[in-house]
Each structure stands twice: as C-alpha cells, then as structure tokens.
Amino acid sequence: MHNGQVVKHSEELTEEKKKQLVGKYDSESRFRNLNIPWMVRMVTLLAVGLALFHLVTSFTGPLVTLKHRALHTGVILALVFLLYPSRKRAPQRRATVVDLLLALLSVATIVYIFADYSGIVSRAGLPNQNDLLFSILIVILVLEGGRRVVGNGLTLLASLFLLYAYFGPYLPRVIAHRGYAIDDIATYMYLTTEGIYGTAIGVSATYIFLFVLFGAFLNRTGMGQLFNDAAMAISGHTSGGPAKVAVISSGFLGSINGSAIANVVTTGSFTIPLMKRTGYSKNFSGAVEAAASVGGQVLPPVMGATAFIMAETLGKPYAEIALAAVLPGVLYYMGVITVVHLRAKKRGLRGLSRKDLPNMKQVIKERGHLLIPLVILIYMLFGGFTPIYAAAWAIISTVVIAMFRKTTRLGPKKIVQALEEGTRSALGVAMACAMVGIIVGVASLTGFGLKMTTAILVLGQNTLILTLFFTMLASIILGMGLPSIPTYIITSSMAAPALVKFGVDPFVSHMFVFYFGILANLTPPVALAAFAGAGISGGDPNRTGFNSLKLAAAGILVPYVFVYSPELLMQGTSALEIIWVTITAALGIIALGAGLEGYLLTDVHLPLRILAVIGAVTLVIPGLWTDMIGLSLVIIVLAIQMVKRKRSSNIE
Template identity: 70%
Template sequence: MKSQEVLAQFDNEARFRSFQSRMMTRLISLLAVGLALFHLITSYTGPLVTLQHRILHTGIVMVLVFLLYPGRKKSPKNKATFLDYLFTILSIVTIIYIFIDYSNIVTRVGLPNVYDTIIGLLFVLLVIEGGRRIVGNGLTILSVVFLLYAYFGPYLPTIIGHRGYSISDIVNFMYLTTEGILGTAIGVSATYIFLFILFGSFLDKTGMGQLFNDSALAIAGQSAGGPAKVSVISSGFLGSINGSAIANVVTTGSFTIPLMKRTGYSANFSGAVEAAASVGGQILPPVMGATAFIMAETLGMEYSMIALAAIIPGLLYYLGILIIVHLRAKRRGLQGMTKENLPKMSEVFKERGHLIIPLIILVYMLFGGFTPIYAAFFAILSTVVIAAFRRSTRLHFKGIIEALEYGTRSALSVAMACAMVGIIVGVATLTGFGLKMTNAILLLGNGSLFLTLFFTMLASIILGMGLPSIPTYIITSSMAAPALLQYGIEPFVSHMFVFYFGILANLTPPVALAAFAGAGIAGGEPNKTGFISLKLASAGIVVPYIFVYSPELLLQQGTPLEIGWAVITAVIGVISLGVTMEGYLFQQVNIFMRLLTLSAALTLIVPGIMTDIAGLAFLAVFLIVHWRNIKKVNSKKGEEILNPDC
C-alpha cells in the first residue's frame, strides 16, 4: 500500500479514478483496448494519413485523461463531473473536424478560416488542461509561457524578442500542421512509444519483473551488500524497458529498499541507490525508455546504431553505481544475503527463462533491418505465444485484455507530455527561440568547449526538472544541443550529451522526483536522498564529457584498438571516481589521497597520450602510497595482537 501512496504522491499518472459505475468502467476499458488494438493493427498494415493518425491518437488519449483523471484534488474520485464530460465531447470534436474537413484543411494550409481558429484554440486549451491533470504543473506552466512568448514577442527585450504572431497563426500552426502539437513528438508517441509501452505491459503481465528480480538476487544477492547490487541490476533491466523512472523506483524499490535497510544501509542511501539505478535504465539499451526511437527519428539514424552506441556509456554508468555500493558495503562490513534465502539461477530460468525470447526477437529484428514498429508488433505477438509455454506465465483472454488496457493507461502520460512538448518545440521553431538559446550558451561559453559543455549541462538539467525522459530529450535536444554543433561535435554526440543530463534532472534537488520517490519508500529525507543519488550517479556526470572528448566510446570513430583503449581508460576513470566519492579502498582514504584519485579520474577523461599518462601516474602514486598505508595499519594490528598489553 505504501508504494502505491508514494507513486500517487510523485507521479500524477497514478492518481486516476476508480469508477463506481460498472458501465463507466467498461467504457474506459473499451476505449483503452480499442486504442491499443488500433495501434497494433496500424503497426502491421501501416498508419493512417499523418495528420489523421496523430489527431486520432491524441484525441482518444485526451478522452481517457479527462474521464480518468480529476481536474482538482477535491473532485470526486469515483465519478466524472460535468466538466469532464464536456471536455471529453470537445476532444472528440477536434478529431471529427480534421477527419471531415481534411481535404479542405490541406488545401488552405497557412490560411485558416474562422472555424479552424476556433477548433484549433479549443484543441490547444484541451491539451494544456489534459497535460496539467496527468503530467503536472511544471510542463503545463512551461507550455503556457511559450504560448505567451509567441504572442507577446514584439513587447519583449530585443535579446529575446521577435515580431510576434496572432492567435490565429499560433493555433493554426499548433493544430493543423505537423510542426506543432501534432509534430514529431506526438508522431513518435503514436507509433514507436505506444507500441513499446504496450510491449512492456505484456512482459509485465507475464511476470518479467519477477524474472529480473530473481535473476539479480541469484547473481549478486550473496555478495557484500548484496541487496543494493540486486537493486542496481534489476532496476537496470526493468528501467531499460519501462519508460518511467518513478514507476521503476516504486516497482523494484518496494522489494529492494526494505532488503537494503535490513542489510544495514541507511534509509537515505537505500532510496538513493534505487533512484540512481532506475533513472539509469533510461540510457541503457535495448529500449532506453523508448527515447532511442525519438532520437532515431530526429537524427535520421538507424535505431540499431543508436542502441549500439549507447551500450558502453550505459554500462559505465552502472559500473559507477556498483563500485560505490560495493565500497560502501566493504567500508561498513555489510554482508550479503544467505544462500538459503536466494533463488537458484537454474530454477529461475527453468520457471521464467523463456520470457527472454521475446526480447531476443525484438533485438534481432531491430538490428536486422526491420522497422521498430514492425519489430514491436512481432515482439508483442511472440510474448503471448511464448508465455503460453508455462502455466505460471500463460496469458488467457482476460490477461491479454488487461495487458492491452494497462498498456494504454501507461502510455497516457507520455502521450500528453509529447503533445505539450509539441507546443514548446513548435513555438521555438516559429519564433527562433532555439537559436537565441544556442547563442546565449555560446556567449557564456566564451569560445571554450569545456565551458560550453558546462553551461549546456546546466541548461539540460534545468529544462529536464520534473519531466519524463521522452519530453526531456525532445526539449533539451531542440534548445541545448545546437550550441555544441558550433564546435564541430557530431549531432548524435550532442544529443546524447544533453539527454544524459536531462535524465539526471530526476536526481537533482530541488525537483528530484525519482529520488523523492525512493525517499518516500525508504522513509528517508528527500533532499539528502537526492544528493546521495547524485553521488552514486557521478559516473553519469563524467561519462558524457568522456564521450564528447572521446567519441570512440560511442563507437562513432576510431580503430578497434583505439576504442578498446578508450574503454579501458574510461573504466579506470570511473573506478577512480568511485573511490573518490566513497573515500574507501580496502581501508579509509583521506582527503589528500582522494584528490589523487579525483585527478586520475578527470585526466583520464580527456583523450591523448599525455593526459592518459598523467592519469595513470596519479593513480600509480595513489596505489603505492595507499598500499604502504595498508601495510602499516596491518603491521600495527599484528603487533597489538602479539603484545596485547601495549
């Protein structure tokens, strides 16, 4: 029960109504299942005309949001109000209008009539209200600010001002073109994202989460501080498929956080481990929380290239967390779980191992040249078939219907977030705001790549605060990434850089939603948990700088030997950073020695023979001095044992 309360506190998506009326419950199920089937069918047969496909997706999502999510805290939680029904009907009107008048809309593009303006304005307001209910106030306020910016441009200071646009121009751009609300973001939501969330729903229904947890327990449960390592591994597995870091924290955290606390980890540290690990799933292939597909669409790259490039940085992120978790356990003498309380890997895979096959099919098809939409369709189909091999995982008709409904419900917040991001990106495109932000970052950077990276990092963290991973990527890639292109950095590298820091905003107080959710389950203090989770994710702060200076880590260039050397130095750097953060390696490390390991970590970031030699030299000095200190301490302990009276 506590996990559900925490989820409802930090995730608007969990605050849905439970209708008393059986008719309304069935209506919601019918709409949700119908939308899921629509996407499944069109993934095989091909989508409708672009504008019609996107408006149908967005409109039905809004209908479900207005029926399921109360407009105010005091609104009834078991029935819809008059306003909810009114907004529902108006949402349907916005769909019908484009379907009925589509040919005329296309011919008069850019020259809206009065009806276009009225329905368009209605659509924009409905998107904002629907987004407020399920996504929250942060993105809603940002969307409204951008709309006001589009209108009041002539009255603003020259540095950010523009010629201004009429209400008719703005709503036409947002509603009747594929540049605004019905732009790329909602287009990807209506294709890739929906299907992969649906795929995750089917996997969850078959018990994939249990497979991840049990596998992690079998792998790491017995080692020092085992439950924390179990949290890192299982959250990484689940987070790659699950598009919500907060939901991941609650799902795996309700199991792993109590285990960590019983082992001896503090409440704040336990919550932070789960938060850092859950957020990292968004940057880990194969699915990357569905962001990889938007990145592929935006950059015009093959998905397989993006997933392949993200593997090494993603693994380095998790290595950083595991190093700190392990050193904390050794430092405090925390033991793992007893063998008797752990599942055997052979038994785990005997019971649920076949559930890995749909993931293998998905990855094979994605890397085999099939479109992500087609791959997702067959992955969902194969999940139903393969799950039927064992009674414990089999999906009967009721289970399939529940998976379809749950998948649609899980996609609602992402779809509304994408619609609202369409407003922000649309206004930035219309007014040239993105260029102004790029110029501001370049001005602050003052010709220095490092300073430009630093200010781009800050901009990405600020823009990503309180947002899900997908809108975070879209906003940061539109407004922060272009500044890096001026230094000749490849677009993909720039996009990965801003995406990493946009994701880390979930761990950055004062708006660290994933960390706050972890603190809620652990009974810790939110801000302390947030700062500890940032410490655990320190590799995630360093790694983006590494792959900007060493694109070999993203497999973007270099020979196999150069890539291998870049990986080795990066691994050494991440381990050194872990020692710096925890202040322990076989024994306590003092502040001066930690400066040596920090110097080693930082110099190993920058590619080049001289910096690599310097980094390895710093590390060698640390190891020699530290080893001598360990020998002195051990020798002193030996003397005390031999001469207890001393």
C-alpha cells in the first residue's frame, strides 16, 4: 500500500499475543475457546440472535420494559456460563454440565417473566413462592456470572450491599437502617425495574449494546488501521512522533469503542514498540498508550456510550452532553501531547523518517470511506434522532459503505462474525451493569446514597475544594477495576449528589465524578489500563501507572476547572467567556506539563518548576485577579526560559 508498511516491524504483537494480554488484564476477554461443534453453534445462535433482536427492536421499539431487560439479561447470562470458565483450572475447550445447567436456568428466568407477566404485575408487593424462587435464583446467577466475567471486586461489593440490606439494624448508627427480609430484597431485585433490571441494565439493553455492536462492525472493516495510518501521517515525523501517534490513534479509537484495556492492546501493540525504538523508556511508552486510551472515554462523539447514559439520567439531549464534553476532552489530550512533546524535546528524541510513513492521500483513498458511517452517526445524533435509531443506521451504513472497496468489504460470514463479536464484547459491560443494578437497588432501598452524600459533606467541612477532593477520592475508589459505564452509574448515584447538595450544577457534578471514575484505570494499585500498557512494553506496572498519572495530569486539573468555571462546558455563557476560560485553561495545562516534566524551551530547574505549577493551579481558580496572577507567573517562567535558551545558544 505504501512505504509506511515498514514501520510494522517484527516487534508488533501477534493476534494470539494480543488476546493473551487482553485476557490477562481484562477479565471480560477471557473467553473459552470451545471446540465442540454443537456448543460452538449454540453460542453463535444465542449471540447472533441477541444482536439481531436488538437491531430489530431499535426500529420497531423495545418490548415492555421488564420483558426487554429480562430477555437481554437472561441471554447474556446464558452466554457467560457457556463462554467463561468458573475457575482457571476448569475446562477451556468445553462447557461443563454445571455450566450448561446454569445457562438453562438463565433462560428459565426469561421464560418465567414472559409466561406470567400479568400475574407478576398484579401481585406487585405480594410475591408468591415461584416469584421468590426465581428472584433468589437470578441474584445468585448474576453474582456468579459477574464473578466469572468482571472479577471478584465488583462481585464482593454487590454481595456486601446485599448483606448491608439485610443486616441494617445491627450496623453502626451512622449507616444503620431498619433492615429488609431476604424475600423483600430478592423480589426487589428481580420483579421491579429498580434492582437488577434497573437503569443500568436498561442502558445496556439499548444504547450500550448497539454501540458496542457498531464498534465490532467498524473493527471488522479495518477502522483501527485507518486511525493508525492517519495518525502516523499526521505526526509520525515530528519530535517523539510515535508517542504522538499513540495519543491521536488511541483518542480516535477510544472515543468509539469505550474499552480502555482493549484500546491499549489494539493500538499499543503497534505504537509501544515504535516508542521504545525511538528512545522512550519502557515505563513511559506503556504510560502514553494507557493515558491516551483512557482519555478516549471522555471524548465525543460516543464517549464509550456514557454520554447516552448521562443524557438519560439528567434528562438532557445527547447533543448538549456531547457538545459540553468537547473542550474538556480536547484539553485532556492537549495535556498528554504537551508532556509527550516536552519529554521528546528534553531527550532529543526525533520522529520517524517521512519515507517510512503512510501517505495521507493514500490512506484516505484506501480506507477514508469508513469515516462515512461515523459522519452519519454524528449527523443523526445531533439531528434529534434517538441514539438507538442512530446506532442501528450507523451499523447498516457500515455494511453498505464497506462494500465500496474489496479490502474493507464484509461478506455474509464476516457480518455473522461481527454480530457474534459485538455480543461477546457486550457481555462484560452487561454483567457489570447487572451487578451495579444490585448496588444501586440496595442504595435506593436503604437510603445508603444519602448517607454517603452526608459523609462526603461532613469530611468536606462545608468547603467546596475539600468536598471536591473527597468526591474525587470516592470516585477513584468506586471506579477501581470497573469499565467506564458501570463506574459512571455508581459514582453518579453515590458521589455526585454530594456536589449537587453543595450547589454545583447536576451536569457539572456528573462530569466531575465521571472523569475521576475513569482515571481509576490509571491509579495504582488497580491501574488496569496502565498494567496492560506495561504488559506490552515490558515495564514495571506501578511505575507505568505513576507515569500515566503524570501524563493525565490535565485530566485531574480539568474537572476542577469546569466546576469553578462551568463556561468550559459551554453552560449558559457567552462565546467570549468560553474563549477566555479555554485560553487560560490551555495555558495552565502547558505550564503544568512544563512543571511536571522539567522542560519548556530548555531545562526547567526546581524553583521555576514550582512556579510553573503554582501558575497552572492559579489559572484554574476563577476570577480576574487569579487569572492575572497565573498569567504573570507563566510569563515569568517563559521569559526566564527564553533568556536561558538564548544564553545557551550564544555559548554554543
């Protein structure tokens, strides 16, 4: 295709190695490799059937809420028991008898709701024995299925919440409540739309599933290759080019697929070896990919499907959420690029030779048509169509437009593979959402969310900055080891209300906890995205995590900016105010990068680094005086740097 193919050297990971790495750090990807034909066919039938069901209902409209969510959850559970072994030593090539029984019971939970739906509705609050039996069964199935897919962390948390619901009267007064019987807890989880079949699984059964499916179709067409090649053509030749390629391509891909770990492995298998080859350290190379992949989830248009949940939760149009997220997302990536660029300049790292890079015209000619479905998606989303309808048309348009070139064409076999792959990719998020339903359901039943809000406000001592700090800590802890979507659902219901009580706008509060929830993927000791980056680079996982945090420093700063200056989210303000806040935030991010990296135009020594960081923080705090102080400090740092560089060039 082009000379740029030479950069795909032997260090790039094989597909098998990629699968192993994703499976190591992402429990959602540890599928069995079934080799019994009838089991393989059963999985394909269930997966493709569920995908087609969601595609059809996106046009015809969903079933009655409880039925729609029950069918989605039941089929997902059946697939989980068939595809995920119960333990490491369990058979990896076939499902056991116990797995088949659990899959059958999962389907039975659907049949029961469909068969006795009118009875369930009429008995609301007065369950019979069958209701209780199936209610207890679904709770057990969700906990076991969640343990297999998402891991022990969220399963333990959901189990603790169930125990909390039961043992409420015996707990310390601060968190005590009247307590609920097992029957009441179980039926609340199964027979209402407040527990397992609550908002979280409702979003999984609509928006999330279709957008994951859209990502699977794009993946089959070679969209990842388009992003990689385009990023190489744009920035591969600049100082530290491969690192900038990682940032740009991961940002593009991450804004659509929503899985930070899969993104790290997909793009990192190509960019991390390149970064190491051009002089970046192992730890820094892995960190660049991790920080860039996580950031994709705060970048429109899709934001890992979280934008759609936020829109539904807050009752705002999707277009308003996506538009508000643009500037913070751009500033996040500006922060990562700044540190990458300054590190390259500091170390004298060069870019790649232009002759080894793809030609942009050739890249667009080869795969540029794959951008059309994205344009259609964005047009429909901003044009007032529902996200479900827009996603369905985006999937259909991908199949049609991919036919324009032989290299991207999807035949019947590839379409079936994309349908199955999309369903498989949705299993982890769906199971996480089902367990989050238990957590949020118990919080709603017992009033735990209100108690947590009170605790954060007490710790914050009625001071906004302290309340923000403790809300940040709560969001990071709640988000450890979780996908971005369940992280947002938990943090928005547990941590965000504290900020709302303090008078912060609900939308700003939700954006604040969302940012810090996803940054949990970079914060040791459970920094899964950073660990995946270290797995490819061969670096130390914790050092890679701390390097990731340095790169994502803008992601820590930006949420504080938009709390104090909502203009950054374009919330009810003038264009002039938006421009001013953006400029001061951008200058603050550059100053922060210089202070953290110790380089701007030349080496920055410790006193000046401290001055740069103070200037960056001061620019965050709203007000004319603080802006003037921040700008003055940044100008002083810049002036000293210019003088120093001039002197060093005169000496040379």
